[in-house]
Amino acid sequence: MSGPVVFDPMTLPSDDNVNAYTFCVELKGSQWFLQKGKMIAYYGRIEFNGIGHGRFQGLIRTSFHSPLHAADWVVAEGSGKMLLADRAFDVNSYDLDDGNLTIRSGNLLAYQPTLALKQSIVPGFLTLIGTGKFVAASNGPVVFMEPPLRVDPQALVGWADCPSPCHHYDHGYMTGVMGGLRAFTGIGGASGEEHQFEFVGAGTVLLQSSEALMAEQPTGAVPQQAGIPGAGQPGSGPRRPGQRGDFQHHFGL
Amino acid sequence: MFRLQGSKTLAVDLAGDAVKAKNGSMVAYDGRMTFKKMTGGGEGLRGMVTRRLTGEQMAVMEVTGQGTCFFADRASEISLVSLHGDKLYVEASNLLCTDSGLRTGTTFTGMRGSAAGNGLFTTTVEGTGQAAIMSDGSAVALRVSAQYPLFVDPGAYIAHQGNLQQHFQSGVNFRTLMGEGSGESFQIRFEGEGLVYVQPSERNTIGGNV
Numbered sequence: 522m523s524g525p526v527v528f529d530p531m532t533l534p535s536d537d538n539v540n541a542y543t544f545c546v547e548l549k550g551s552q553w554f555l556q557k558g559k560m561i562a563y564y565g566r567i568e569f570n571g572i573g574h575g576r577f578q579g580l581i582r583t584s585f586h587s588p589l590h591a592a593d594w595v596v597a598e599g600s601g602k603m604l605l606a607d608r609a610f611d612v613n614s615y616d617l618d619d620g621n622l623t624i625r626s627g628n629l630l631a632y633q634p635t636l637a638l639k640q641s642i643v644p645g646f647l648t649l650i651g652t653g654k655f656v657a658a659s660n661g662p663v664v665f666m667e668p669p670l671r672v673d674p675q676a677l678v679g680w681a682d683c684p685s686p687c688h689h690y691d692h693g694y695m696t697g698v699m700g701g702l703r704a705f706t707g708i709g710g711a712s713g714e715e716h717q718f719e720f721v722g723a724g725t726v727l728l729q730s731s732e733a734l735m736a737e738q739p740t741g742a743v744p745q746q747a748g749i750p751g752a753g754q755p756g757s758g759p760r761r762p763g764q765r766g767d768f769q770h771h772f773g774l
Numbered sequence: 775m776f777r778l779q780g781s782k783t784l785a786v787d788l789a790g791d792a793v794k795a796k797n798g799s800m801v802a803y804d805g806r807m808t809f810k811k812m813t814g815g816g817e818g819l820r821g822m823v824t825r826r827l828t829g830e831q832m833a834v835m836e837v838t839g840q841g842t843c844f845f846a847d848r849a850s851e852i853s854l855v856s857l858h859g860d861k862l863y864v865e866a867s868n869l870l871c872t873d874s875g876l877r878t879g880t881t882f883t884g885m886r887g888s889a890a891g892n893g894l895f896t897t898t899v900e901g902t903g904q905a906a907i908m909s910d911g912s913a914v915a916l917r918v919s920a921q922y923p924l925f926v927d928p929g930a931y932i933a934h935q936g937n938l939q940q941h942f943q944s945g946v947n948f949r950t951l952m953g954e955g956s957g958e959s960f961q962i963r964f965e966g967e968g969l970v971y972v973q974p975s976e977r978n979t980i981g982g983n984v
Contacts, residue, residue, distance in 0.1 A: 525853045527969060529917040542911035542974035561930035562914075562972045564922050606930070606974030609911025 530564040533602045536614065536654060544605045544612045544656050546631065552598045554638070555605065555631035565601015605630055610658040617655070617681075623648045624657060624679035624727075627734070631656045642750055643686060646679070661730030668724060671717035675732035683724025689717045776854055776871070776904045784845045784852050784871055784906045788838070792874040795845050797833035799870060805841015812836050836874075845871055850908035853915070853971065855935065860968075862899040864907055864933035873903030907933050909973035916972065918964045925961045929976030936968020 533539065535547040546553055548567060560569070597603060606612065607630055615622070623641050632638065632655035641648045649655055657663075659678050666672070668683050680686060720726050775787040783801065786793055797811060812834045837843055846852075847870060855862055857876065872878065879898045899905050907913070909932050918924045918938060934940075941963045964970050 525913055525915045525971075527915045527917050529919065530922050539914055540912045540974070543914050558927075558929075558976060560927060561974065561976065562916060562924060562926040562970070564916075564924055567925075604914065604972065604974075606911065606976075609973070609975040612974075 530602055533564075533604075535602070538612065538614070539604065541611050541662075542606055542609050544614060544630075545602055546597075546605060546656075547602050548597065549600050552596055552634050553631050554594055554634060555597055556629065557593055557595055559605050559607050559630050560597070561604050561606045563601055563603035565599065565603075567597055567599035567601050567603055569595045569597055571595055605656060607658040610660050611662055612656055612658045613663060614654050614656045617649060617652060619652050620681060621648060621650045622655075622679055622681040623686075625677065625734075628657045628659060628678055629655065630658055644750060659727075659729035660733040664728045664730060666726045666728060668720040668722055668726060670726060671719045672726060672728055673732060674716065674718055675734055676728045676730075677718055678727040678729050680720060680727060681725045683720050683722045683726070685719075685721050687719050689719040691716075776873075776906060778852060778854065779844065781851050781912065782846055782849050784854075786837075786843050786845065786871065788840060788843060790838070790840060792836050792838040793843075793871055794834050794836055794874065794876075794878070795871040796847060796869065797835045799845045799847045800835075800837070801844050801846045803839075803841060803843040805839060805843075807837055807839035807841065807843055810836045810838075834878075845906070847908055850910060851912045851973075852906050852908055853913045855905045855907060855933070855971075857899065857901060857903055857905060857935070859902055860900075860935055860937075862905055862907075862933060862935040863896050864899065864905075866897045868908050868932045869897055869899070869905070870908045871906040872899055873901075873905065875903040876901040876905060907971065909971070909975075911974035913971045913973050916970045918966060918968055918970055920965075920967065924964045924970055926964065926970060926972055927976060928960055928962055930972045930974070931962060931970070932973050933971040934964065934968060936966070938964050938966040938968040938970070940964050 528539065533545045533547075535545070537545060539545050543561070548565070612630060617636060623643065623646050626645055626647050629647060629649075632649060633653035635653035636649045636651045636655060639648045639650065640646075657678070663678060668685075671689050777785050777787075779785045788805075788807070794812065800807075800809065850870075852870060863881070877900045879900065880895050881898050882895055913932060916924055918936075942960070943963050944960050
């Protein structure tokens with residue numbers, strides 16, 4: 522008979538995984554940003570405060586840059602050990618050393634304030650810049666790949682250091698009226714893999730080993746200015762990642 | 775004798791004795807087995823009345839026979855718990871299987887249950903023997919001692935054992951009402967000596983969004 526391993530504040534790891542789905546953060550008078558509702562238990566004296574209020578103004582100025590997104594994040598402050606988890610998805614921590622990493626908004630659970638969180642130009646993604654640790658969730662373990670490569674939109678978790686995410690379509694398969702019909706209706710054998718994201722250049726691409734997406738967290742609206750992706754009126758914005766070809770496009774309408 | 779076959783299947787070796795398991799959780803067996811439906815929540819007439827009143831219902835079957843019986847439920851992760859005369863408090867939906875020597879019952883949980891969204895009552899398992907509990911993702915067992923009280927999110931709580939007092943605490947303040955809540959306003963504080971089991975996932979709770 523083997524029961525589960527019993528943890529107490531001494532035996533819990535410090536800033537490391539407890540099991541594949543649970544991550545333990547140790548606070549020693551320090552602060553962490555975390556997404557609302559991802560804390561499952563803690564030992565010690567830890568306070569959780571919604572951000573966007575007086576006390577954290579200084580901290581938020583340096584490490585938090587998406588103003589309308591503030592309602593989804595809290596600051597954990599104090600000393601003790603806290604466990605983070607998200608819907609039994611795999612969680613892992615990543616270290617950035619004076620680097621940058623862009624991640625799907627729903628996958629980011631927590632990060633150290635030494636990192637700066639910014640909205641990505643790509644809608645639905647967030648960028649972390651600086652040095653520090655962050656915790657992210659994925660459905661199945663994360664796989665690291667080197668560009669050049671093309672990835673399925675649903676499997677993409679994020680990317681580091683490579684500035685060229687773009688859409689790629691298998692055009693031979695999709696052109697003409699028949700191709701458009703095929704892509705739109707699936708009749709005639711659409712493989713469901715006609716559309717990928719393409720990465721080239723130096724860097725790392727993070728993929729999850731399933732195509733189940735995490736619920737997208739709103740990343741906040743962007744200023745209504747010309748030239749800013751996603752700033753158009755809602756509904757007619759740029760094509761969302763993973764959206765299939767519009768019917769009209771194929772008829773030149 | 776309980777053992778885990780992988781992390782999501784429970785194998786029970788039976789030699790003429792009986793176990794109680796969640797109804798319909800048998801996935802395979804080897805040897806001769808008989809299955810008899812029971813209703814959980816406590817035995818006897820009193821148990822029946824409490825079940826009616828509390829709604830902490832649990833469809834249970836009694837399995838007797840010779841050989842090995844395998845149990846699993848919706849690919850949930852399973853943890854084994856040993857009881858030596860102490861009491862295990864577990865949500866009915868998280869209990870998979872208990873030794874026949876263990877008594878099951880129903881107790882009042884107060885505010886904790888209602889905030890966790892699973893009713894005001896919880897199932898107790900008492901005696902000496904083994905029990906198997908289920909969780910969404912592998913459960914983490916956390917020890918609570920006099921110097922180290924533990925705070926748990928109601929949605930992640932699945933079970934506890936030992937001599938523990940639980941206090942429901944809320945950090946609701948004017949900022950919560952202004953829509954600037956921390957998302958962690960409701961917590962259960964465990965004090966005393968014992969173990970608390972949490973799962974790496976949160977049920978949807980009434981308090982979860984505050």
